[in-house]
Amino acid sequence: MxxxxxxxxxxxxxxxxxxxxxxxxxxxxxxxxxxxxxxxxxxxxxxxxxxxxxxxxxxxxxxxxxxxxxxxxxxxxxxxxxxxxxxxxxxxxxxxxxxxxxxxxxxxxxxxxxxxxxxxxxxxxxxxxxxxxxxxxxxxxxxxxxxxxxxxxxxxxxxxxxxxxxxxxxxxxxxxxxxxxxxxxxxxxxxxxxxxxLGRDAGSLVLKGRIARGVTDRIQAVLWFSDLRSFTHITETADPEQIIPFLNDYSEAIISSICEAGGDVLKLIGDGTLAIFKEEDPSKACQCALKAEHLMRSRIGALNRTRKAANLPVADAYLGLHIGEVFYGNIGSQDRLDFTVVGPAVNEVSRISALCRSVERDVLVSSAFFAAAATAERECLVSVGRYALRGVNRPQELFTLDPSWMQAEEP
Known part of the structure; x- marks a missing residue:
């Protein structure tokens, strides 16, 4: 040459x-x-x-x-x-x-x-x-x-x-x-x-240059907040070496379900997961969130069977779903930013999720979510009554998945 x-x-x-x-x-x-x-x-x-x-x-x-x-x-x-x-x-x-x-x-x-x-x-x-x-x-x-x-x-x-x-x-x-x-x-x-x-959507926006502090978009999104039932008890009673593998197992089941259904995970907070579903049609976002919930239940069920066979601690997930307007973007100090969502709707979904324990329901969704969902999705939701949410002025009606629908959907 x-x-x-x-x-x-x-x-x-x-x-x-x-x-x-x-x-x-x-x-x-x-x-x-x-x-x-x-x-x-x-x-x-x-x-x-x-x-x-x-x-x-x-x-x-x-x-x-x-x-x-x-x-x-x-x-x-x-x-x-x-x-x-x-x-x-x-x-x-x-x-x-x-x-x-x-x-x-x-x-x-x-x-x-x-x-x-x-x-x-x-x-x-x-x-x-x-x-x-x-x-x-x-x-x-x-x-x-x-x-x-x-x-x-x-x-x-x-x-x-x-x-x-x-x-x-x-x-x-x-x-x-x-x-x-x-x-x-x-x-x-x-x-x-x-x-x-950061998550797929947030990560893509950051790589496209959305890194300026305080730059946010006002978006309408379905908000997902889930955490694990009895996690505190498990951390107090299980061997310390089991905690991280435990969290990894359940995080995999939850996060993979959210991503497969089209959502974006924004934050992991101990055993808690904050995610959003963005669609031009709000009813489509609600449908995606409920699909993720179904995938999550199926995967946690399979995971629990495997862990029980190995004599390892098991858990289930509580889930709150809401839809509302949030600010989505870079928030923080000059030295440390977080690409996340903020707004009253974020506070509400965390409060709804926290109510799952006292109401003894695995899933609770807001009246706004119920109103935005398509007819097919509303038919699988039933009212559990009106509840006051901490930090929210008015009580609101909450819904859960119809137990008969959940049993029919089980694999």
């Missing part, structure tokens, strides 16, 4: 990184151009650690002869908690580079060549003849979470393997690719973090 073609690849990957291409688009575009320029690359893997609550990182893959049945991105779990994943990592060429301090490793593949890493036998079986591994390390200031370096592997199936020129070109050009990949990965990390800690 002449210097002009190499420069073209650098220009392309620089422009592609600036325009916001994804990791896969960058990798595939780079590899196609590298191969077109005369470097006989047959397969490439890029390993990128990330900052994610579940996954430690991702492997992005390119194959010259891809027939469409390749998983181009594979996510992997923690390699620092023992088990086969950790053992496999320590046997890898990537780990060898990390620990040795070297920045590349090359192995010829085939008869007469040493196979000091298990991956070499696999590559030989695939017909590969040469194997190059690179590590691109970050300085301390550039490290985010586990993302302290990028690893890449490059193979060819040409009988003579890579030439020295090919090796030099890959090592030189890969640096620009890794820089573009880092930009794409940082954007992905930012999206993951804001959605994980």
């Amino acid at each position: 002449d210097s002009g073609k190499a420069a073209d690849i650098v220009r392309w990957v620089t422009k592609a990184g600036l325009t916001g291409m994804t990791e896969l688009q960058l990798l595939h575009g780079f590899c196609h151009r590298l191969a077109a320029g005369g470097v006989p690359v047959a397969r490439v893997n890029i390993v990128i650690d990330t900052l994610h609550p579940i996954h430690e990182g991702r492997v992005f893959r390119w194959r010259r002869d891809d027939q469409g049945n390749l998983d181009h991105m594979v996510e992997y779990g923690r390699t620092n908690v023992g088990g086969e994943a950790a053992a496999s990592w320590r046997r890898s060429t990537y780990y060898h580079l990390l620990m040795s301090g070297e920045d590349f490793l090359r192995r010829r593949i085939g008869p007469g060549h040493v196979e000091d890493f298990s991956v070499l036998a696999d590559l030989r079986a695939e017909g590969q003849t040469d194997y190059l591994v690179l590590i691109h390390r970050f300085e301390a200031e550039g490290v985010i979470g586990e993302m302290d370096s990028f690893y890449s592997s490059w193979t060819t199936d040409v009988q003579s393997g890579f030439t020295d020129e090919h090796i030099s070109l890959v090592r030189e050009l890969a640096s620009s690719l890794m820089l573009a990949l880092k930009c794409a990965s940082l954007a992905r990390i930012a999206k993951t973090l804001v959605e994980t800690y």
Whole structure:
């Protein structure tokens, strides 16, 4: 490959990184151009650690002869908690580079060549003849979470393997690719973090620039406030090591139900969950909230059966639903903001949820929610009477799900 073609690849990957291409688009575009320029690359893997609550990182893959049945991105779990994943990592060429301090490793593949890493036998079986591994390390200031370096592997199936020129070109050009990949990965990390800690809708608004203090929207939304029955008693009687797994189990059941039904979780307050459902048609928002309630009951029921079998503490959820106008946006100090909802309707839904205990109902919904719901949803709601809510001037009629409807809906 002449210097002009190499420069073209650098220009392309620089422009592609600036325009916001994804990791896969960058990798595939780079590899196609590298191969077109005369470097006989047959397969490439890029390993990128990330900052994610579940996954430690991702492997992005390119194959010259891809027939469409390749998983181009594979996510992997923690390699620092023992088990086969950790053992496999320590046997890898990537780990060898990390620990040795070297920045590349090359192995010829085939008869007469040493196979000091298990991956070499696999590559030989695939017909590969040469194997190059690179590590691109970050300085301390550039490290985010586990993302302290990028690893890449490059193979060819040409009988003579890579030439020295090919090796030099890959090592030189890969640096620009890794820089573009880092930009794409940082954007992905930012999206993951804001959605994980703020919620999908709030996170999306923050990434679009809605970060100014005091900037809010006045919206109409269904408000969800739930908490766990007997949580205080459980925290006082259960082993301390059980509390966090307990909360994680029930939070998963509740949050997944809200998200699947189209809601957005705004805040977790101990065992409490504040969420909203936004739709142009208020009756549709009410329908989504009731769908989430049904999903939650089903998942908590299945979870309780599993936990009881393991002799672990179990719980059920109290839920209050209301609809009203709220302010939605950035609220807080100059140094610490929260993207949330505020307004009288938020106070009301928390008071409604708190009444579940004294009224002995798992679900209570406001008269405003009942009025906004469509006929089909109103038919499954029954009045439990008028109640005074703390901090609210007038008593209001509250409703609950018809027990006969709830039994009919049980799986």
